Amino acid sequence: MDLFLINRYKDPGEDIDLIHEETTRLEKLKEKIEERKKAFIKKEVPAVIHIKDVPVEAASNNIVTGNKTEKENEPELNEITESQNSKSKEEVAIEFKVLGASDFEKKTKVARILPYWLSHSLSISTDLQNVSCLVEEQTWLHSTLKSNLLNEGIKHLFPVQSQVIPFVLNEHRKPKVFRPHDICVSAPTGSGKTLTFVLPIIQLLINEVGCHIRALVVLPVQELAAQVANVFKKYSTKTHLKVALLSGSVPLHQEQQKIVKYTESSGWVSEVDIIVCTAGRLVEHIQNTDGFSLKYLKFLVIDEADRIMDHIQNDWLYHVERHIKLENELMAGKAPVLNWCNLNEHIKPPHKLLFSATLSQDPEKLEQWGLFQPKLFSTAVTGDYEDDDQIRQYSTPAELRENFVVCNAENKPLVLYHLLVEQKWDKVICFTNAGDAAHRLTVLLNIWGKENLTVAELSANLDRSTRETVIKKFTQSKINVLIGTDALARGIDIPDCNYVVSYDPPRNIKTYIHRVGRTGRAGKIGQAVTILLPNQTGFFKDLLVKGRKSVIPEIRIPQDVFDRLSMSYESAIQKTKEQIHVEINSKTTLSPKGRQGISCTRAAHELEPPLSKENYNTTSLAI
Numbered sequence: 001m002d003l004f005l006i007n008r009y010k011d012p013g014e015d016i017d018l019i020h021e022e023t024t025r026l027e028k029l030k031e032k033i034e035e036r037k038k039a040f041i042k043k044e045v046p047a048v049i050h051i052k053d054v055p056v057e058a059a060s061n062n063i064v065t066g067n068k069t070e071k072e073n074e075p076e077l078n079e080i081t082e083s084q085n086s087k088s089k090e091e092v093a094i095e096f097k098v099l100g101a102s103d104f105e106k107k108t109k110v111a112r113i114l115p116y117w118l119s120h121s122l123s124i125s126t127d128l129q130n131v132s133c134l135v136e137e138q139t140w141l142h143s144t145l146k147s148n149l150l151n152e153g154i155k156h157l158f159p160v161q162s163q164v165i166p167f168v169l170n171e172h173r174k175p176k177v178f179r180p181h182d183i184c185v186s187a188p189t190g191s192g193k194t195l196t197f198v199l200p201i202i203q204l205l206i207n208e209v210g211c212h213i214r215a216l217v218v219l220p221v222q223e224l225a226a227q228v229a230n231v232f233k234k235y236s237t238k239t240h241l242k243v244a245l246l247s248g249s250v251p252l253h254q255e256q257q258k259i260v261k262y263t264e265s266s267g268w269v270s271e272v273d274i275i276v277c278t279a280g281r282l283v284e285h286i287q288n289t290d291g292f293s294l295k296y297l298k299f300l301v302i303d304e305a306d307r308i309m310d311h312i313q314n315d316w317l318y319h320v321e322r323h324i325k326l327e328n329e330l331m332a333g334k335a336p337v338l339n340w341c342n343l344n345e346h347i348k349p350p351h352k353l354l355f356s357a358t359l360s361q362d363p364e365k366l367e368q369w370g371l372f373q374p375k376l377f378s379t380a381v382t383g384d385y386e387d388d389d390q391i392r393q394y395s396t397p398a399e400l401r402e403n404f405v406v407c408n409a410e411n412k413p414l415v416l417y418h419l420l421v422e423q424k425w426d427k428v429i430c431f432t433n434a435g436d437a438a439h440r441l442t443v444l445l446n447i448w449g450k451e452n453l454t455v456a457e458l459s460a461n462l463d464r465s466t467r468e469t470v471i472k473k474f475t476q477s478k479i480n481v482l483i484g485t486d487a488l489a490r491g492i493d494i495p496d497c498n499y500v501v502s503y504d505p506p507r508n509i510k511t512y513i514h515r516v517g518r519t520g521r522a523g524k525i526g527q528a529v530t531i532l533l534p535n536q537t538g539f540f541k542d543l544l545v546k547g548r549k550s551v552i553p554e555i556r557i558p559q560d561v562f563d564r565l566s567m568s569y570e571s572a573i574q575k576t577k578e579q580i581h582v583e584i585n586s587k588t589t590l591s592p593k594g595r596q597g598i599s600c601t602r603a604a605h606e607l608e609p610p611l612s613k614e615n616y617n618t619t620s621l622a623i
């Protein structure tokens, strides 16, 4: 063993150093243990302190936490005071918990992250000039639809149609137990969204046996419902499908007679396959129409979804879903056993299809639709956003030119007259912010531009048939200018409108997008001009920035235009005032029917609302 022993040299002081080092370490460890013990006692015992131990000032400033009463706490408190008798009174006071103190702490900003389906949309092209999807070549399109499209002069499908229609058809090719993905489509105005849902619905229902309500299309207003119902009727010719419009334009009982029938053999039976309706009327039918059943509903389309979302009428979606649920329960009796056979039998929720040019990508808003594994088709670039403004991202048609004009309130009619008469703008839709203003402007322009213009009013004050006649005359070029309110702005498809003038600026970005979208439709060129007062320019530019739209160019009207037109304007305004006074006086003697179309109920000078910086939306016609 000695062979393996190595006698190392040892410094005599080395042992002493080691011992010293060990003792200091041990001391430190002991100190740490003591500190931890103290900290542990502090944590375990709630910071309830006998109030007499605390300085008066500290007690009044702080709130004592704990549920026990003073007496109940006594033994514990004695223990604490014994164990902590080394602490000073100031240290004890620190143990009070100040409620709400965390409110003053700086909070870290949480970045909002879109759900995957919203941040990864399927992108749609906005280019309507270079369309290559020939209707005749599409093998997936039913021959009847092809011939109907060609009869309407449609040879190519627009990008939104060629992308979304095959997707919807594919979803319904899957076995019955698989539920199709719901879809949201956000595409510019005039890009052909209507046919995007009309064609696949007709194709998927064309071979269904028996007449049942299988598709429900919900729109925000009567005009739009009528327009979409007409498109359905047009494209379902040469098929057995029946389409009904339920919009409240006729009394409820007349609509009821159209959609259901009672038979001795089968009880209530449906007379229609596709219903196009307004939300309010739909609820009325669900509640009051015997035999109205959505048991076979396959499609639920919501056009102008963001508008419907903003004004959920009569909780219609709740009523639809509840109705389907009740039908389901009636059929099943009780909750059925989950097996393949029952899955096939079970009534599936309808396939939801949402459309809009200004569809919000706000997940909180979209959540209320209860979409199933949705897919978003969008022309806008999407991504995660950090603030609420970033979710408003709207695109306008590529063929649309946008401008604005700045002038004083008294020059606004002169700017409009200059554009219409001197610049020879034809097929113009002009928007005001109020029905009264639309009427006065119509009267003024008809007097002032008597030799050059035919102007008509198109507002909610007119009945439906009058509005239809006016639109027909406009398309036939018998009327050059339509003057209306925002009731006209959404979805209305007036063919060949070349110009849009916002006589009063729009209230928000969505209204702007829908107004200017009445022109530049279906790949045709259009121009939109917004007339602004100097104090409205800032707001208007902010509005464009919020919608993430690029800055638009200004048109400057030379001063000599105003000088030249002011004389004729003065005499026209005088005549307008006289005519409006006559209307007001005659109104009192007219029957309610005869009053239709006359919307001026006050004297002309009273109609002018005060102009202020805050009052951006005011109508500012200087008459």
Ligand SMILES: Nc1ncnc2c1ncn2[C@@H]1O[C@H](COP(=O)(O)OP(=O)(O)OP(=O)(O)O)[C@@H](O)[C@H]1O
Pocket (backbone or CB within 6 Å): 154, 155, 156, 157, 158, 161, 187, 188, 189, 190, 191, 192, 193, 194, 195, 356, 357, 490, 491, 492, 493, 495, 517, 521, 522
């Ligand atoms: N493939 C096509 N080829 C030519 N014209 C088409 C085609 N598809 C639709 N159109 C026409 O384009 C016009 C606009 O279509 P539609 O009303 O469906 O637009 P939209 O996207 O719903 O617009 P909005 O958002 O304003 O409601 C209609 O007159 C329609 O007939």
